[in-house]
Amino acid sequence: MDYKNFLSGVSGFEWDSANISHIAKHDVASEEAEDVFFDTKYVISEDIKHSTREKRFVVIGKTIK
Numbered sequence: 321m322d323y324k325n326f327l328s329g330v331s332g333f334e335w336d337s338a339n340i341s342h343i344a345k346h347d348v349a350s351e352e353a354e355d356v357f358f359d360t361k362y363v364i365s366e367d368i369k370h371s372t373r374e375k376r377f378v379v380i381g382k383t384i385k
Contacts, residue, residue, distance in 0.1 A: 323364040323377065327357070356381035 335350045343353055356362050362381030370376045 323366070324362075327364070330357075352383045352385050355383035355385070359383070 333350065333354050340350055343350065356379050359381035362379055364377055364379045367376040367378045
């Protein structure tokens, strides 16, 4: 599946407190994590290893920082 096309209609992100504290452990703010989607060369794929109960994805790209 072309996940980039799938995500093309996304207008924003919703972060819960658990996800915010998880990425903070890696010294990343939610705004910086969202920057990856503005990198024209980002890569996204399904994270099958961690998708036991819900669809999860791995995104690799650059941030402004």
